[in-house]
Amino acid sequence: MSGTTPIVSIDPAEPDRPWIARAARILREGGLVAFATETVYGLGADATNPEAVARIFAAKGRPATNPLIVHVHDVAMARTCVRDWPPEAEALARAFWPGPLTLVLPRSGIIPDVVTAGGESVGVRVPRTWVARDLIQALGRPIAAPSANRSTGVSPTVARHVAKDLDGRIDLILDSGPTTVGLESTVLDLTTRQPRILRPGSITAEQIGRALGGLRVREVGAEADAAGPLASPGRMAVHYAPRARSIRVDPERIPEVSWPARAALLVFDPQDVPPVPDSVLRYDCLTPETAEIALYALLHACDDAGLDLIVVVPPPDRPEWRAVRDRLWRATRPWPSGSPD
């Protein structure tokens, strides 16, 4: 595909029907459409069409070993994508759908190999935006959609981020404004006896455990996972990474950093940080919620400003910061190199 991809503005509260119909037609014909979910913008294709799904991997430069999440309109459609629907899935769908929770279950025959990277399980979720839900309904089939960015890049939270990465490589971008959650969904594996979080998100292990009647949910530590074996296929250690050199630094080591002319300091949680040169752009994200909303926009802004260095002072290892820490550990390297995290 060559040339520029059309971007159309669409009302998030009441998505214009003609544009939804047009986007659904593109999907039905095997094309690719980017649209907002509540977490990040997704790059959608008809999940039941293997050629269309293969185009997602080509457009993103994504390794074929990394499975895609399938977006469905409701529980009834989710059930067509999976072999069985255990009581845990029912309880979690009731508690969190539509919303940022992906459930990994054994896949059904309608889900092609290319979606699951050849695996026997599929991730499904009901997104919480009208644009996404109307689009799925208009297509009448599930939509496979990863985040709408080039592989290993920073996920998009506004349509402009999508265009920056994928202009000319996809058929249409539906611009319904910024996303409201800002970080990708929590991915929960329900194929093992004890449910296990493969990717932390704004829905925490504690919340999931509570919805399952006090069950203990296993978590994969951000740091261990970023450095070592991968729990989820395709979960790469370096991911969500901006172009600028990005390092994470303990506050007490900040005075040792040598700052280039164009640099930013991102501080998470209220923390005392030693003074830095006036030229350094400083952003403080005081709460997990604001950090989740702002993180990707900040990383995109740092790249757009042509910064040479991003220094991150990470938040403490508390449950409410787990999702942000997971993404920061993938976006940055420890500094000084080899320092304990």
Ligand code: TXA
């Ligand atoms: O919030 C989100 O989840 C966004 C929006 C667009 O829905 N999507 C998203 O997709 O983040 P993506 O492709 O960027 O990340 C999907 C994650 C990957 O870590 C992948 O390995 C994991 O989900 N995943 C998908 N299917 C899986 C499966 N069957 N088993 C294990 N992990 C799976």
Ligand code: MG
């Ligand atoms: Mg992604």
